[in-house]
Amino acid sequence: MQTQLTQTLECGTDEAGRGCLAGPVTAAAVILPKNFTHPLLNDSKKLTAKQRYALRNEIKDVALAYGIAHVPHTRIDEINILNASIEAMHLAIANMALTPETILVDGNKFKPYQHIPHHCIVGGDAKFLNIAAASILAKTTRDDIMHEHHHAYPHFGWNTNKGYPTLKHREAILKHGAVEIHRKTFALFPKQLSLDL
DSSP states (O other): OOSSSSSEEEEEEEEEEEOOSSSSOOOOEEEOOOOOOOOOOOOOGGHHHHHHHHOOOOOHEEEEEEEEEEOOHHHHHHHHHHHHHHHHHHHHHHSSSOOOSSSEESSSSOBTTTTTTTEETTOOOGGGGHHHHHHHHHHHHHHHHHHHHHHHHGOOEEEEEEOOHHHHHHHHHHOOOOOTTTTTTOOTTTTOOOOOO
16 A cells, blocks of 8 residues: 655545435545555544444544545435535535645546645545545444434444445335435435435
8 A cells, every 4th residue: 555646745635425215425635745555554444343443443543634525315315415525525625724735546537626626536535645535534434423313213224234225224215214314315225216205
């Protein structure tokens, strides 16, 4: 895994929750110190929950700057999940205390942010530490949100599936119906059943 792509003040950005049926899409942006390394820092999906939460605190302590932002389900339904994901990343970058000179984006889609050069990198969270750090902040922060929603709607299993389209989640929608934070433009049912909302 590389530390940086350039020698400029470089941030990595990533999102979590893009494929979920409920809840916000959450993004983070992180600027790490030059030549920073960590033996565990990697794509958040390759880490255990315990590792992610431990790394979250370390990332916040060591980062030169970081920002986290959410785009809610209503906005996702309004502008679609791709645009909402990019909007969340823009907001996360704007929430940092420093303005980056280069932006590294996990994935292959992005829109220019304040004319700052950006690079889209497929699988970037497994290649660049600043993107990996952003993926961990985004993932853990969004997981916390879905844990809170789980207390209100325990039958959906959001404490474990975090809103992703598991069989249990879809079956619960069939049985109980969709609730406020479900993304109404998403296919909520296994067989594209119509949703009366």
